[in-house]
Amino acid sequence: MFSYCPQCQSPHPEFTDNKRTHCLSCGFVLYHNTAAAVAVLVKSGNRSIILRRGREPGKGLLDLPGGFVDPGESAEECCRREIWEELGISVTKLRYISSGYNIYPYKGVTYNTCDLFFIAECCDMNFVRQEDEVDEILLLGKDEIQLGQFAFESITKFLKEHWMEIPED
Numbered sequence: 001m002f003s004y005c006p007q008c009q010s011p012h013p014e015f016t017d018n019k020r021t022h023c024l025s026c027g028f029v030l031y032h033n034t035a036a037a038v039a040v041l042v043k044s045g046n047r048s049i050i051l052r053r054g055r056e057p058g059k060g061l062l063d064l065p066g067g068f069v070d071p072g073e074s075a076e077e078c079c080r081r082e083i084w085e086e087l088g089i090s091v092t093k094l095r096y097i098s099s100g101y102n103i104y105p106y107k108g109v110t111y112n113t114c115d116l117f118f119i120a121e122c123c124d125m126n127f128v129r130q131e132d133e134v135d136e137i138l139l140l141g142k143d144e145i146q147l148g149q150f151a152f153e154s155i156t157k158f159l160k161e162h163w164m165e166i167p168e169d
């Protein structure tokens with residue numbers, strides 16, 4: 001992961017178990033641990049909120065509201081913060097459903113994520129879109145959701161496994 005040790009600048013620290021950087025010269029150790037992330041299926045009547053991604057990875061593909069959990073933040077707090085930042089709305093009846101895993105390549109670094117999936121409801125349609133992150137906010141009926149168009153495999157898997165939870169007309 002690093003060409004040089006961040007502590008003593010020796011070349012080629014070893015990288016093992018797909019997560020551990022270890023410098024044999026000075027003993028420096030850094031764990032590139034799995035990052036926690038959330039994604040929320042927000043239901044609005046007989047529609048679901050689906051986003052079109054405005055940035056890489058997966059720019060132009062579909063996504064659910066969500067993102068990486070900040071230090072000192074619970075998964076539920078992260079859901080509410082991300083939904084507020086991406087959509088400018090609050091949600092009710094937020095509940096945890098299941099988890100999955102993913103890889104998230106970002107600017108040359110590959111992050112391994114543990115994705116926590118939630119379902120929530122909203123009645124506020126006054127979206128304030130965060131322009132750089134979200135290209136488009138879609139309100140889709142169940143038969144309009146194209147599972148093959150999502151940026152991340154774990155989200156497709158979650159939606160397939162909980163297809164009965166998606167509202168329909």
Ligand SMILES: [Zn+2]
Pocket residue numbers: 005006007008009010023024025026027028
């Ligand atoms: Zn070192």
